Amino acid sequence: MPQTWPITAVEPGTMWPSGDYRPIAELDVDRDLVAQWFELPLLQGTEAGLGPWVGSGGKLPSGICVEVIRYELGGGFEVRVDVSAEISRSLSEFLAVTGLPRTALRWQHPAA
Numbered sequence: 001m002p003q004t005w006p007i008t009a010v011e012p013g014t015m016w017p018s019g020d021y022r023p024i025a026e027l028d029v030d031r032d033l034v035a036q037w038f039e040l041p042l043l044q045g046t047e048a049g050l051g052p053w054v055g056s057g058g059k060l061p062s063g064i065c066v067e068v069i070r071y072e073l074g075g076g077f078e079v080r081v082d083v084s085a086e087i088s089r090s091l092s093e094f095l096a097v098t099g100l101p102r103t104a105l106r107w108q109h110p111a112a
Contacts, residue, residue, distance in 0.1 A: 006097045007066065009038045009058040015065040021080040024091050026107040027068070027100070028076050034068050037098055047071075060093050076106050087111040 031054060035042050038056040046052050055069030055077070067080040081090040091112040095102065102108075 006061045007037050007058045009040050009056060010065070012043060012057065015057050015059070015067070016082050017065065018082050018084040020083045021065075021067060022083050022087075022109070023078050023080050024087050024109040024112055025079040025094075025105050026076045027079060028104055028106050029100070031070070031077075034070075034077055037068070060090075060097060062089075062093055064090050064093060066090070066094055 031042055034056065038058055040056060042054045042056050044052065044054045050071050050073070052072040053069050055067060057065065057067035057069075059065055064085050065082045068077050069080065070077040079091070079094060081087070087109050088111060091108060094100075
């Protein structure tokens with residue numbers, strides 16, 4: 001039986017309740033795993049000044065909005081949450097629902 005992830009995908013451009021996000025971590029994972037979390041193929045596009053990207057966004061079981069995105073010119077996948085979300089709680093829940101250990105983090109926000 002396939003794993004069902006508790007991240008609910010949302011339509012691009014509809015997820016930041018406050019209107020903005022903040023990065024809380026960078027992950028050392030591959031794109032296939034990220035796609036599994038959202039149970040959809042990754043979205044892709046190009047952002048002015050940052051270049052091509054792949055990623056997806058959704059909501060954790062608590063309702064916290066989360067986006068996982070990687071820029072072609074960057075390192076790993078960046079985990080973003082709404083600026084109104086509590087950083088430590090958001091990262092803890094994200095790691096719990098994905099089953100990732102903290103060792104999968106290349107970087108984490110100091111408040112995490």
